[in-house]
Amino acid sequence: MSVAIKYRIGKSTVFQALVMVLSFACVVPLIFILIYILQAGITKINWHFLTNLPKPVGETGGGIANALVGTSIIIATASVIAIPFGILCGIYLSENKNSKLAYWSRLCIDILQGVPSIVIGIVAYFWLVKPLNGFSALSGSVALAIMMLPIVVRSTEETLLLLPDSLREAAYALGMPFHRVILKVIVPCGISGILSGVMLSVARITGETAPLLFTAFGNPYLTTDITKPMQSLPLLIFNYATSPYNDWHDLAWGASCILLIWVLLLNIFTKLITRKWKVQL
Amino acid sequence: MTQLEHELQSVKVELIGMWSLVESQLKKTRTAMVLFDRDLAREVSMKEKRVNAFELKIDRDCENIFALYCPVAIDLRFLLAVLKINTNLERIGDIADGISKYIIEALENFDEDLFAKTEVIKMFDDAISMLADTRISFEKDDTTLARSIFQRDEVLDDINYAAIDRISNAIAEDLTVMHDALYVLSIIRKLERVGDQTKNIAEEIIFFVEAKVLKHHQETQRKP
């Protein structure tokens, strides 16, 4: 009996050790990547890099100002489209759990979440690029908005569903009408979850390349017209990274570094804000 | 059967045990009186302790059931009735003891004539049979039987009421029976109490079975 128990305890200990080793092994590649990119990229970043346009091959220097501006515009436009839409849809889904429409809508959101980004690029191409006769930042924004949508909807819905029914009932029992129950009680209580969904979706689309390939397309010049092709950071990285020129690789490393820092900051910021705004239930 | 029902059942059994004991005490006292058997009277006096023990035990059990089971409705009424019946039975036991004490105290055999004149033996027999009948009505939750007790108590009351005159006549006839007569008077007074107690018990039975408080009021309704 005692031997058997010792054996069982031994087995348990060995398994635990295995789990710990494997867990920490995961972290290694990420750290490599981070260190490598920071090393390669941080030296390239300076004021000049941020405020200048890329130079043609052969000329040294040059910057990524067009990509920074372009990325900001594309993301802002996408957010304006997707966030209100997504939150309202999330509200509908959480408030009408069992209706037919909710079922179909939820199914569609699920489908949307699984759609590969490249396919969304194709669709945006046919919806906007073709009819408007040309690549445009707007079409890229729409594609990205479609990518954001399921994240915002699901995070809103899940956050609101997590709120106990008792909260709703408390509000209804005070004679509050539906829209006030939602806007004054339910949404404020779930604000941290909704916000974190929104911010994560922004972080997510910042790095998306594939849907922009045939929509925003890229542009070596600075533009702020959303009906024109526009450069963006990931596109720039892709194009320059796959080029054979070392100068352009350097630009790409710098851009990668900036993209990475931006994404990291957004993630950390999300953590902070959700912790701060979390409503203690 | 729930635990509470078990407990109530065992209290009931105990109370019936006490009841039988008190009945036998009363019967023995009667025999002791009629035969002027002082030893038997002493036995009754000794056994009074057992009645007391019963009373304490049942009180304690009821208290525990109250504390542990929080009885309501029929169970509560049953327990309250048990508490009251318990007190009454103990009193009856006390009375048997008291009468026995008279027998022990008394200097010589009671005068048989007195018994006949005062109907004390009839009173005794009635009291004993009333007590037995209430017991049966308790065992069977038989409120009709319990109701019949009230009429029968009136017989005892009548005998008791007539006692003073009968006793004083007896003494006036024969001064030597004076002591005896005073004892008999005391005994009659006590037996009247037995009737009252039995009546109280019958009321309690009706109370817990039918949830009617018969005590004191509805003197007319009482008689079925």
Next chain:
Amino acid sequence: MTQLEHELQSVKVELIGMWSLVESQLKKTRTAMVLFDRDLAREVSMKEKRVNAFELKIDRDCENIFALYCPVAIDLRFLLAVLKINTNLERIGDIADGISKYIIEALENFDEDLFAKTEVIKMFDDAISMLADTRISFEKDDTTLARSIFQRDEVLDDINYAAIDRISNAIAEDLTVMHDALYVLSIIRKLERVGDQTKNIAEEIIFFVEAKVLKHHQETQRKP
């Protein structure tokens, strides 16, 4: 204060009210007996209904408290004590009524001499003061005072014990007082019961305050 405490308090107040009524009944009965005031006796008899009403009310209140609040520990003991005290007080009321009835029944004024010989008035006074003292001990949860009752009851017991001889002597001396004497004997017997009841009440007080069952056993320990 919890709701239960409120309820218990109001039961307590009610019981004390009943107590005062019974005391006054007893006092009036004493006056009626001493002055042979039949009207006063009749008043006592009339007021007996109020005592009965009190008893019913308190019983009913206790039942409700049992059913609604499920009292335990001190509260439970208090209620059980109230139930028993209630019964005892009602008996004392009954006794007062019984004695008053004798007074009403009796054909002429009692013989004053008899009172002196049998110490019945002293007995009455003692009984009344014992009852008052138990009430005070109940009001104040004063078990020392309650304990003192046991000794004082012995005085009554002694008088009661001596009664038969005293009465028979009285009758033997003067046959005309016979009727009176028999009544007085009955009264003495009843007053002895008052002593007993008061003792019971004192026991109940000690029971609920100190949670000791004094009844029946520990006869020696009783005396402090």
Next chain:
Amino acid sequence: METSVDKVLKPAPLKNGAGFNSQKTPETVSTNKRLKRSHRQIRAENIFRRTIMIVAVATVVLVTGIMVTLAYQSRLSIQSAGLGFLWGKVWDPVRDIFGVYPFLLGTLLTSFLALIISVPFSFAVALFLGEYFPKGWMPDLLKNTVELIAAVPSVIYGFWGLAVLVPIVRTFESAIGVDAIGQGIFSSSLILAIMIIPYAASLGRSMIQMVPSNLKEAAYSLGATRWEVIRMVILPYTKSGLFAGVMLSLGRALGETMAVTMVIGNTSLIPKNIFSPGNTMASVIANEFTEADHPVYLSALIELGLVLFVVTVVINMIGKRLIKGVTK
């Protein structure tokens, strides 16, 4: 008082505080206001309800639109090749031969290889965070780091893979004696494996944390060791959740475009072994979409997109269903 409450419901114009004038205590005044407001609110309520319903309908329209667009735009290719499209072993746009078998194979190889590599790590992380060390700074750090893996944009993985991983793989390949190209299915799988760890890990973690602690306590109270609790309580309880995590990872791996495009080597030939270069469905579209110069070519690429869409959606739906089954 109540009748005036009733009146509010009817469209008739409200008299200010009709019926309330008798009392002027603060409460009645506020009651008054309350009722007036409420009337307006009933209308606002209806508008709000309608708005969110329209939004929900819009999502359905959106997704239907996506499907219709894909199907419609790929009609040319479907008409010309039919099902043979899937089994065709040759992809030669110049000759208008569109067989996607090489890409299908490439996609499946990269995805499953990545899955096989990543799953042990994912589950280890899930157990570590869900069961062994749910709280504390070190597990927090691990959790955040693993989440970071998901946050890094795929194009950066691709770039890093191209610059760092490919040379290493090339050395490794020459060491084991296969064609030392570096770019290829194996490199893509490695990159993908890293990228998909967080999906199964975080879902697995939340599933494991959802195991009611009272079940674990039940097992402990029967004298079980930690390993036995994991094997007999946690794994059975979470198995469909863990599997769902694997499915989501797979869906992610199948649809992943940029990182794969950058390291897979981009050839339309059927891969010979796992070290050969190849193409996945997504990478073909990314590479050739803007070059598609005639309608059938474009349509074929879109049909490829349709296939990719269907496969990933099916895989994802299976995963979602499983999760729903577990969390319910």
Next chain:
Amino acid sequence: MESTIVKSVNYNAYFGDNHVVKDVNIEIPRNTTIAVMGPSGCGKTTFLRGINRMHELIPGATAKGQILLNGEDVMEMHPIFVRLKIGMVFQRPNPFPNLSIYDNVIAGYKLNGIKLPKAEKDTIVEHSLTRVALWNEVKDSLTKKGSFLSGGQQQRLCIARAVAMEPEVLLFDEPTSALDPISTSTVEELFHELKKNYTLIIVTHNMQQAARVSDRTAFFYMGELVEFDDTKTMFTNPKDIRTQNYITGRFS
């Protein structure tokens, strides 16, 4: 003054095809406290939620028959008004977690978009909190979040929130079943205060609680109202054998 405030006439409630409240007729006098007892699933909660029309918030839930509030059928009124007149307190304390204690009390006004002058708000808050015997405990921390309070305090806060709307009837659905005994007793004491000014209808599983706090008790069984009587009578001498079996713990 025993005028009827709430009266149900042949009230029936359903969840889909599931008939859970059957032909309930009850008359509840003003300013009395009613306890509603019965085995699990007998429809107590459903009936209670029927009174202020919270029942119909559940998808698929329907009702038939009348609930009269002061003689007026609540089914004909807009639910918002019904709920302003008939407050409700739930099983788990549910203060709004994003609001301060102060705002929780006037939540009924604030969140309904009713602007009150500060002084009046202060009066309402103090008054309501005093009514629920919470003022002294929280008066120095009115700006703290309601979720910092203990369970019993939270529940009293929820009662204050309902009381602040000056309803005529207060419904309680097992208001203390999520509380520990000490909090339970504070809330129960509160009932004795509230019953002076409001009509309380309290669903409870706890028979002792029903016994302690109510004037009258309704016993539900399988969706029917079996017995409705004085609480004292109910607990000492119930008329229906099902009631007796339930309260004496002799379940079938």
Next chain:
Amino acid sequence: MESTIVKSVNYNAYFGDNHVVKDVNIEIPRNTTIAVMGPSGCGKTTFLRGINRMHELIPGATAKGQILLNGEDVMEMHPIFVRLKIGMVFQRPNPFPNLSIYDNVIAGYKLNGIKLPKAEKDTIVEHSLTRVALWNEVKDSLTKKGSFLSGGQQQRLCIARAVAMEPEVLLFDEPTSALDPISTSTVEELFHELKKNYTLIIVTHNMQQAARVSDRTAFFYMGELVEFDDTKTMFTNPKDIRTQNYITGRFS
């Protein structure tokens, strides 16, 4: 036969710096049923979990002092042994949802990797289920999942699972607080059966339950064992004023 089976000597338990069980000394005789009462947070659960060393499963939890099982210090034994001797049943019924009823009963053996012949398993299952008065109810559906049973049946199944390991002591942490009154009464009846063969230690908030089922009652207050006495004495004549205040509902 009143030999001591469990005895604690100066037992102290901590959550980090939080001293929640303070110098508890108690002697529990074999085959008696002990109820453990006390206000919320007084350390009842912690003490109970200390007995079979479940306490230390919580991160940061420590203990001092001795718990003797048949005179042997459980702190010196391996927790697995301790838990085999001292079974435990929890507040919420927790049958393993992925196992059948049959497998749930012998889960203790399965978990411990003990292989038994089928016949022996059958005996154990029947015997254990009979002990908890569940055999007749489930004997035709032994292969169904345990989660299909009602709450009370599930709890009895959990008790059967503990009983199947033939422990000497059974610990119950508020075993009926998640059950409705009817299930509660079935489980309570079961205690009366079990007490013949096992030593039961039952933590309960429900005073009436403690009163009904236990032989002796321990009253905890702020981590201390205030009083440990016959249940009857405890409820009619407690010695400590804190006990009396608690059981009569006079909370400070």
